[in-house]
Amino acid sequence: MKLPLKWVSDYIDLPKDLRVFTDKMTMIGHMLDKTIETDTDTVIDLELRGNRADCYGILGLCREAHAVFGGRFDIPNRVALPEEPYDGFSIHVKSPDVYRFYSVVIRNVKVAPSPQWMQTRLRDYGMEPINNIVDITNYVMIESGMPLHAFDLHRIGGDRLELRNARDGETFVSFDGGTLTLQSEDVVFANSEDKVLGLVGIVGGKESGIRDDTTDILLECAAYNQATIRKTLYRYSILTEAGLRHTHDLDASLCDFALPRAAELILTHAAGEGGAELSGTRDYHPKPRKLPEIDFDPHEVTRLGGVSVPVAEQADILRRLDCVVKPSGDRLVVAPPPFRTDITASEDLVEEVLRIWGYEKIPSRALSSAIPLPVEQKELELEERSRDILVALGLDEIITVPLIDGAVIDAMKDPLKPVTIPVLNPPTANHTHLRTSMFAEHLEVAHKIFGRGDTTMAFYEVGKTYRKNEDAVHQPPHKPGFPYIEHRELTALVSSRDAYWDYYRLKGVLETYFSELGVRGITFTKEDDRTLSYPFSLCARAMQGGLCLARIGLVSPMISKSVFSLPYYVYGFVVSIDNLAKATFTLPDYMPYSAFPAVILDMSVQIPAGVQAGDVLATAQTGSELIREVTIEDVFARDGIRSILLRIVYQSKERNLTVEEAREIHNTVAATLEKTYGATIVGRNAP
Amino acid sequence: MIVPETILTAARQDLAAVKGISQLEEIETKYLGRNGKVNSLFKNMKKLAEEASKDVKEIGKELNRLKQELERLITEKKELLLADGGTGPDIDLTLPGIRPRIGKLHPHTLVRRQMNDIFKGMGFSVYEGPHIETDEYVFERANLPKNHPARSLQDTIIIENPDILLRSHTSSVQSRAMENLELPIRLVVPGFAFRYETPNQTNHFIFLQYEGIAVAEDLTMADLHGALETFCKMFFGRDTKVRIRCKYYPQVEPGCGLDIQCKFCGGKGCAVCKRRGWVEIAGAGMVHANMLRMNGIDPSRYSGFAWGMGFDRIVMQKLNIDDIRKLYNGALI
Incomplete structure (x- = not known):
């Protein structure tokens, strides 16, 4: 709200x-938002908050200043309006959104430029002067915060003005010449011929407005349902000064100041020869607000x-704010002034004091x-x-937006x-759909990275994915039956020109990630279901027992190459943070070195088609308590037969293990592998 | 043969006494130089062979072994001296190191953790809630009933008309916390919120809010002032000046704006602070009695304070990021 300071000093020091x-x-x-120097004044622009409709007028803010600084507070002169109704013209309110409609008919006015001082003040405020009648309505609006509107009484068309809801599809030619197609939520002025003259509280029409030859006017001041006005205002983007004020909770009592004040100024500055005449008022105000x-x-x-504020001081402060304060025992009964529509409860008074x-x-x-x-949200801690961990393993963290393009979803199938x-x-x-996975955005990021000339990339995001809840299973804290679910996920994506990033290196990252978290006993099994493996064309699931913690694989080139034009193979994994929170965690194993030497023996194993090397490894690892470690040293295929080279470290914590002892266990392990997998042991030697 | 052994022993003693490179070079000349001890032995091979009743070839082999051993000892000593003298083997100390590759955390993560740590020190826990929310939690329980003017300022992204939407602020999480947790509570809620907006340099349809709430039997605005002042001093610097001023927000009453004095002008007023002398950091206030009531808390017994900060702007200022979109499109890696 702009305060031209010379104007302000009319009312306060x-x-x-x-x-x-x-x-x-x-x-x-x-x-304070800013200070503006015009040619004629200093203007203070104060940021207004939505709950103080009364402060959209200079007087409202002066009242605030007065409560703080004291001194004089001069309320401007108003003429006493006649109470009897004007003749020959009637008002009909047919919309529940009109709370008050207070109007006066003034005859024998003379339209001319307004006085220079008024023009200067309007310009300082930021409004262009038009003519004395229109300027006076604007002047009083800025002064009081309450918008007013003047009709040329003889150009309304007929002898009645109706305030009603628009009919769907009804049209209205606005002041600037544009045609609006209205909806039934809009409230309009209409004349005897049922023609729309304006949108109430926002904008009038050109035809019924004040012109140079206007002699008799209908001047009105009203209070409306602010929500309705707000919707209409934003629907048609007609951001008028009047409209903006009516989108706040303006109290109808402000009309009692604004209308006689404007009438006073018209009698003084816009009277025709022999003086202007107030020929009656009409006041539609069926349900005054209960204070x-x-x-x-x-x-x-x-x-x-x-803080401790003495009770007398509190009462004094509230009175300075125009509240009526009556002591009642050790309490106060406080009636706020009607224009303070924001004060309704005890805590509001606390703020005032x-x-x-x-x-x-x-x-x-x-x-x-x-x-x-402390509140534990395990998922947040895991995130x-x-x-x-992933940063330590060389991946960058990114954040992408969870809204994606429906066309990309189609392209990715x-x-x-x-x-x-x-x-x-x-x-x-x-940005038309909520993502069900992060891949669309991430592959787009990959596209940009390679597009700018990089030859390698590795990044991840921790975030949410969303989907419709088909089984009515709910995610806390939503209630059961909530139709949407959110998943917490971690998605990592890698790719490089030199094949540095391949499946095994990424899988190594995932394995280290799990072991660093303390999640052990992870097994990887191949996922063949195309839906469950999407967007991977080769996919494995990382399981802890029956709990699927992650999926890892090669992003289908049909997506990475065909849809996103990525030049190299892209590998990725998705960790379900929700499931991870349900996993079993163990502290890291700090195993002291055995003081006794180890015996290391290799075993070359031919495995039949269909047998997973990982399973063979897992079986070997559990072959004996004296096995400290089993690693796969080599994998090779010849004539369609796959072989793996296992290296087994035998070691005791209590004694020297003899080579003979170790060989004996080695043979047992070999026998187990032959029996369990139909493997053929083709060599068992010291490395 | 005795001679090589004697020479080797003598050389070892000599080397042990060596203190610098120049001394070592003298020793090297003494034993391995053209007129050094080893060469003089090679010259006298025949004589030595006779004395030891051995084949000349045999003596030659022994002398070669002696020579190799001496060379080895001298080289070893040289390396020790060089390394000790700080000149090292062939190392250019100014060449860049070979760095192991580690990743970069997102700016949000860095700043969020910094804030979380400060508040954790004051007994706050980190809390989160859903992004897809109901009108009830985003608006009704945040004291924004239907037709409230502030609703129009928060144009929402709608999932299902009119009741399911992407949360337009994180106050919904405050309600969920008050509803679900036992009092007292002290929580920070760093979380994404969404508004219907076309992304540009300074605004996006997604943004991160950093909210907090504390509810107990004895909290006042002095506690709010204290907690947020402590935060500002730890986050923006010990010398930061903080003020609270009256400001309206629907979720609080009494409400306040939290400002820090402008660091650029020291409060005199400059372009950075729009001549105000102060920069707004957060909106805050005492949790509105309506909000407590709607979440099943008796406002005559409990009170609480809450605040909300626009997090992206703080991150952008702190890390010199000029465009909010870069936070959300992978452009920072």
């Missing part, structure tokens, strides 16, 4: 130091504010109450640890499309 004024206004809730009376415990100021008393007097106290038991959640109002044409 300003502190000599402007900074004192703006600082204090800022502290009590009206933050609250708040039973206020002054101790609340201490309980919420942390505190802000005038001074927020700067609220001390800063170290939190001293009992510290609550943070995951980030650190995502099998989850049926459970993908579309948004009703996409913020852009490329």
